[in-house]
Amino acid sequence: MxxxxxxxxxxxxxxCLGLAAVLLRRALFDQLLALNICGAGLxxxxxxxxxxxxxxxxxxxxxxxxxxxxLTGIVVAVSATALGLAILRGLAAQTDGxxxxxxxxxxxx
Amino acid sequence: MLSELGWINDLLLAVMALMLAGMTxxxxxxxxxxxxxxxxxxxxxxxxVRLQAPDLALAEAAIGAGLTGVxxxxxxxxxxxxxxxxxxxxxxxxxxxxxxxxxxxxxxVSPMAVLTLALLALLAAAMIxxxxxxxxxxxxxxxxxxxxxxxxxxxxxxxxxxxxxxxxLNYRAYxxxxxxxVLLAAVLGILAISPPLALAKPGSVAVMSLMRWLxxxxxxxGGYLLWIGAKAPGGAFQAGAVWAGAASLLxxxxxxxxxxxxxSSWRWxxxxxxxxxxxxxxxxxxMGLEVLQWLPSWASWQxxxxxxxxxxxxxxxxxxxxxxSLAGLDPSxxxxxxxxxxxxx
Numbered sequence: 327m328x329x330x331x332x333x334x335x336x337x338x339x340x341x342c343l344g345l346a347a348v349l350l351r352r353a354l355f356d357q358l359l360a361l362n363i364c365g366a367g368l369x370x371x372x373x374x375x376x377x378x379x380x381x382x383x384x385x386x387x388x389x390x391x392x393x394x395x396x397l398t399g400i401v402v403a404v405s406a407t408a409l410g411l412a413i414l415r416g417l418a419a420q421t422d423g424x425x426x427x428x429x430x431x432x433x434x435x
Numbered sequence: 436m437l438s439e440l441g442w443i444n445d446l447l448l449a450v451m452a453l454m455l456a457g458m459t460x461x462x463x464x465x466x467x468x469x470x471x472x473x474x475x476x477x478x479x480x481x482x483x484v485r486l487q488a489p490d491l492a493l494a495e496a497a498i499g500a501g502l503t504g505v506x507x508x509x510x511x512x513x514x515x516x517x518x519x520x521x522x523x524x525x526x527x528x529x530x531x532x533x534x535x536x537x538x539x540x541x542x543x544v545s546p547m548a549v550l551t552l553a554l555l556a557l558l559a560a561a562m563i564x565x566x567x568x569x570x571x572x573x574x575x576x577x578x579x580x581x582x583x584x585x586x587x588x589x590x591x592x593x594x595x596x597x598x599x600x601x602x603x604l605n606y607r608a609y610x611x612x613x614x615x616x617v618l619l620a621a622v623l624g625i626l627a628i629s630p631p632l633a634l635a636k637p638g639s640v641a642v643m644s645l646m647r648w649l650x651x652x653x654x655x656x657g658g659y660l661l662w663i664g665a666k667a668p669g670g671a672f673q674a675g676a677v678w679a680g681a682a683s684l685l686x687x688x689x690x691x692x693x694x695x696x697x698x699s700s701w702r703w704x705x706x707x708x709x710x711x712x713x714x715x716x717x718x719x720x721x722m723g724l725e726v727l728q729w730l731p732s733w734a735s736w737q738x739x740x741x742x743x744x745x746x747x748x749x750x751x752x753x754x755x756x757x758x759x760s761l762a763g764l765d766p767s768x769x770x771x772x773x774x775x776x777x778x779x780x
Contacts, residue, residue: 359472363456408757
């Protein structure tokens with residue numbers, strides 16, 4: 327029971343830490359990393375909620391539907407990160423091109 | 436597993452995860468941040484094991500920690516595995532004290548930031564106090580475990596005996612269909628906007644001789660995970676991630692065949708997953724079944740077929756995600772980073 331509380335609280339705190347970093351970091355790459363941590367926190371919360379409470383001291387089986395949802399979430403998170411990184415690479419390439427034409431413009435993160 | 440003193444394990448894991456995440460988010464050196472993030476992913480997969488979610492532990496270790504970390508590191512190197520191009524707009528390893536006047540500070544330190552942090556702390560406290568009663572729920576055991584009980588009760592009819600696989604490919608097959616489609620959509624986006632692939636130099640002798648036995652072992656491991664997914668933790672996504680890891684290993688050491696470096700070699704693998712899924716649905720409809728309804732007598736073989744095709748798709752998609760592009764090679768053979776989003780291939 328204490329374990330479930332620990333994991334649920336840390337999942338929520340992870341989400342809030344990630345959200346804080348998304349709002350306060352300025353570079354897109356760092357925001358992408360922080361979004362991944364947000365997602366990890368949410369997954370931790372969901373899997374903790376999937377554990378039904380101890381029933382007369384015995385462990386019941388965890389809820390498989392939440393597990394399947396989190397597995398789907400992990401795969402979707404990695405594909406979104408991959409697309410985000412490709413977009414970042416494209417942005418950086420465009421910015422490089424702009425800097426070569428116009429040295430006054432600062433590289434925008 | 437959650438024995439009397441087991442909560443000490445959980446406390447240590449949670450504290451480690453929080454510290455690693457905090458250090459990742461505060462770090463000013465991006466390479467360090469990514470490595471810390473990979474460590475965080477591994478600690479998280481240990482937490483999945485403690486929470487009795489072995490499928491998730493496999494997936495998190497392979498995908499969350501492994502493949503995401505490799506992707507991020509390659510992105511820091513501007514997409515070329517052994518790149519010597521200098522990082523331009525994104526400061527990667529330079530300490531912030533030496534930055535030029537044009538680079539902004541990584542954090543915004545302002546009253547707004549303090550207010551944001553305070554509000555988020557309030558949000559965290561509110562969410563925790565709301566979530567805790569849900570953990571102590573179960574006024575009567577019957578209504579607390581109704582859905583999992585239904586899942587387990589009908590498990591013999593699903594054709595598999597691993598409840599997570601049953602949920603993924605039978606009860607909630609619609610979600611899996613769309614998940615594979617999302618993966619394909621992300622890969623199409625990556626292929627559309629990426630510059631040509633950068634070649635990697637061959638790795639050192641130690642790495643190449645390691646790969647000689649490691650890659651076949653990884654292929655075998657992926658096949659095993661795919662097969663065992665019906666009965667034990669495993670399944671298409673974990674197996675696909677392991678195969679993608681093997682492909683990434685080959686790519687990073689310059690050991691992929693040349694014709695595999697163009698997207699046309701991968702297109703059948705990419706569409707196999709969603710294609711076989713849709714064909715199964717179509718065949719079911721032609722036989723008079725409802726959409727996504729599997730006959731209990733065929734279900735196990737049908738699920739295995741769909742999973743096998745999905746493994747190829749997931750492996751191909753995650754490999755392309757790691758490579759960062761597959762838009763064919765520049766004719767000169769060098770990475771062409773200066774063109775903006777070249778429409779090659």
